[in-house]
Amino acid sequence: MAAQNPRPRIAVHKFSSCDGCQLAFLNLGEDLLALNELVDIVHFAEAGMLDEMAEVDIAFVEGSISTQTDIERIHKIRAQSQYLITIGACATAGGLQALRNLSDSGWLQAVYAQPDYIDSLQHVSPISKQVHVDFELWGCPIDQQQLVTVIRSLLWEVIPKLEQNKVCLECKRRQHVCVMVTQGTACMGPVTHTGCGALCPSVGRGCYGCYGPGENPNTAALGQRFAGLGLLPQQIANQFLAINSQAEPFTATGKIWKDKS
Amino acid sequence: MTQQRDISIKVPVLTRVEGEGALRLQIKNGVIEDLQLQIYEPPRLFEKMLLGREPNDVIDIVARICGICPVAYQMTAVQAFENLCEVEVTPWIRAMRRVFYCGEWLQSHALHIHMLAAPDFLGFDNIIEMASKHASVVRRGLRLQALGNDLIALFGARSVHPVGVQVGGFYHAPAVTAVAQIIERLQAAKQDADELVRWTASLPLPAEEQQFVSVALRHANEYPMNEGRIISSSGLNIDCHEYPAHFREHQVPHSTALHALLQDRPYLVGPLARINLNADNLPIELHNLLTTCGITFPSQNMFHSIVARAAECWLAINEAIHLLQDYTQPSEAAIPWQARAGSGMMATEAPRGLLWHHYEVDAAGQVLTARIVPPTSQNQARIEEDLRHSFESIDLGQKDDALRLHGETVIRNYDPCISCATHFLQLDVRRD
Numbered sequence A: 001m002a003a004q005n006p007r008p009r010i011a012v013h014k015f016s017s018c019d020g021c022q023l024a025f026l027n028l029g030e031d032l033l034a035l036n037e038l039v040d041i042v043h044f045a046e047a048g049m050l051d052e053m054a055e056v057d058i059a060f061v062e063g064s065i066s067t068q069t070d071i072e073r074i075h076k077i078r079a080q081s082q083y084l085i086t087i088g089a090c091a092t093a094g095g096l097q098a099l100r101n102l103s104d105s106g107w108l109q110a111v112y113a114q115p116d117y118i119d120s121l122q123h124v125s126p127i128s129k130q131v132h133v134d135f136e137l138w139g140c141p142i143d144q145q146q147l148v149t150v151i152r153s154l155l156w157e158v159i160p161k162l163e164q165n166k167v168c169l170e171c172k173r174r175q176h177v178c179v180m181v182t183q184g185t186a187c188m189g190p191v192t193h194t195g196c197g198a199l200c201p202s203v204g205r206g207c208y209g210c211y212g213p214g215e216n217p218n219t220a221a222l223g224q225r226f227a228g229l230g231l232l233p234q235q236i237a238n239q240f241l242a243i244n245s246q247a248e249p250f251t252a253t254g255k256i257w258k259d260k261s
Numbered sequence B: 001m002t003q004q005r006d007i008s009i010k011v012p013v014l015t016r017v018e019g020e021g022a023l024r025l026q027i028k029n030g031v032i033e034d035l036q037l038q039i040y041e042p043p044r045l046f047e048k049m050l051l052g053r054e055p056n057d058v059i060d061i062v063a064r065i066c067g068i069c070p071v072a073y074q075m076t077a078v079q080a081f082e083n084l085c086e087v088e089v090t091p092w093i094r095a096m097r098r099v100f101y102c103g104e105w106l107q108s109h110a111l112h113i114h115m116l117a118a119p120d121f122l123g124f125d126n127i128i129e130m131a132s133k134h135a136s137v138v139r140r141g142l143r144l145q146a147l148g149n150d151l152i153a154l155f156g157a158r159s160v161h162p163v164g165v166q167v168g169g170f171y172h173a174p175a176v177t178a179v180a181q182i183i184e185r186l187q188a189a190k191q192d193a194d195e196l197v198r199w200t201a202s203l204p205l206p207a208e209e210q211q212f213v214s215v216a217l218r219h220a221n222e223y224p225m226n227e228g229r230i231i232s233s234s235g236l237n238i239d240c241h242e243y244p245a246h247f248r249e250h251q252v253p254h255s256t257a258l259h260a261l262l263q264d265r266p267y268l269v270g271p272l273a274r275i276n277l278n279a280d281n282l283p284i285e286l287h288n289l290l291t292t293c294g295i296t297f298p299s300q301n302m303f304h305s306i307v308a309r310a311a312e313c314w315l316a317i318n319e320a321i322h323l324l325q326d327y328t329q330p331s332e333a334a335i336p337w338q339a340r341a342g343s344g345m346m347a348t349e350a351p352r353g354l355l356w357h358h359y360e361v362d363a364a365g366q367v368l369t370a371r372i373v374p375p376t377s378q379n380q381a382r383i384e385e386d387l388r389h390s391f392e393s394i395d396l397g398q399k400d401d402a403l404r405l406h407g408e409t410v411i412r413n414y415d416p417c418i419s420c421a422t423h424f425l426q427l428d429v430r431r432d
Helices: A030-038 A068-079 A089-093 A096-102 A107-111 A144-155 A167-173 A179-183 A219-228 A233-240 A248-260 B055-063 B070-085 B091-122 B127-133 B135-156 B176-202 B240-246 B271-281 B284-292 B302-324 B375-393 B400-412 B418-423
Strands: A009-014 A040-044 A056-062 A081-087 A135-137 B007-011 B021-028 B031-039 B215-218 B229-232 B247-250 B259-262 B342-350 B353-361 B367-373
Touching: A009 A068, A030 A144, A030 B127, A030 B135, A056 A068, A056 A089, A056 A144, A068 A081, A081 A089, A081 A144, A089 A096, A089 A135, A135 A144, A219 A233, A219 A248, A233 A248, B007 B400, B021 B375, B021 B400, B031 B375, B055 B070, B055 B353, B055 B367, B070 B091, B070 B342, B070 B353, B091 B127, B091 B135, B091 B302, B091 B400, B127 B135, B135 B176, B135 B302, B176 B284, B176 B302, B215 B271, B215 B342, B215 B353, B229 B240, B240 B247, B240 B342, B240 B353, B259 B375, B271 B302, B271 B353, B284 B302, B353 B375, B375 B400
Parallel strands: A009 A040, A009 A056, A056 A081, A081 A135
Antiparallel strands: B007 B021, B021 B031, B215 B229, B247 B259, B342 B353, B353 B367
């Protein structure tokens, strides 16, 4: 952070999304007031601060790019931000709405009587397809602790250390009973980035990959394992082609099973 | 006498609302020539991405329509599928779903009251500014919001996009110790809830009465959340299956969310509509508390919405205590079910009002069609009607900034959830 400015400036921007990752700020409770002591929040429309084109030290970006206007906006935001951090699956990998990239055209036409009124691109893209991204926070939604860690690290001029393990390891550490081994439940834990705290196995269900692919994920083997559990090709494709369908290892494996269905 | 000047108000980005919207207003010679609540949030086309998915996947996907009210989407979808598959849940599941929903009402309302609405009435731009002068009020709000979130997480492991709901019930039943801890916090929050109701009633709310039709669920002996018939203040009383025959959606050029009308007229959904139509099902203590505050429901003052939200926070806390006090952990948190072909509908009361889902499923249990009508698309026409009424009844000689703030205040009072509104658009469009 610039030495002459003791209070770094941050902005929270929204693109196509459900607003759930911005809630990681709004649900901070008393820590939201504490955060405000450490930084100047100059733009955060949902919280009432509006100065979209202000220069900032850190820009947090929620949501994916789905209109021509979005493309112009994200380039301007990049130009005025020292660090740009994506928050959540939409900004980082396109999110659920990027499922339309896998399909033939015609979704807008099917939904709207007058599709001409709608400014919408055929394909949805993550922020990194348009501009350079400094750090990515995965998750649908992101975890509050991750967010606080990143802000704290940058305030101390330290490069944030982001978790690289998979849900599967986190699950073992927490001593949850493996749902795939004991119940034959399909679980994306072996290929999914951790950060959530292995929540799905903690309630006795399989992970559905909302934190995106972890490091070197063996998605092909997991797909085969799902087939061994009795899942149909369409069901296996649905596991990979969901919230993070545009994150590459998931896209490729998902498409292979989609073609078999 | 109203000053006859030409006024052009533009609010290019509405703040303190969920999602992306704008306001455009043109007044010539004291007459409103153009008034639009513009919603430009890009559509995400959920009804297309649900096709080919199975019911339990749909429950996880529809949560993503809205970060603030994922429970509402999950509760509506799960019950629509249970109606379709003729699954009868146990009394434990029914009660715990109500507690789960109480958590969402509490966090969503506490967030709206303190972060989005109250700064308007007290003259601040945002909650952080407000905290400098009203620290204890803000802290109380943040405490209630956190309690609501934790109540959701009790069943869903997290409050945003919880992971605990499946067709037939829940994936797990909370431990007795976890429930005991949250009951203790709920008990401690009762006083906060009392004070919250009193505080909202004491805010300098405009005293503007207007005519509007309220629409909400109605249950025989409960304040409605998860079930009930759809009724209106103009005499409608229907089952959720009859919704499409009475309510019509249409597209307007300035919005990516469809407008809904009841008998070709705008109508109101949300906390004020709900309390107006169910005032006789409020607990007597809450009724008495409101009376001592000088507030009587039904009310035709739209600004009583914030008091209705506070009253529903009170209700959520007390209802959760009541439903959890004799908590025991069941051997199974869900009952078995089998996929079948058919059509299932459901309506529940999201924090922002009536939410209606309809799914058609094939024999393999995969979704063939999905249609979802969220509260905010139903309120859009009402918001525009209210804006028109408000600008016709105030002094237009005020400065543009004051008029702009007035317009924003009117809109924020509805707690519009624009992300929701644009994410469900009907599939069976009439192209005429």
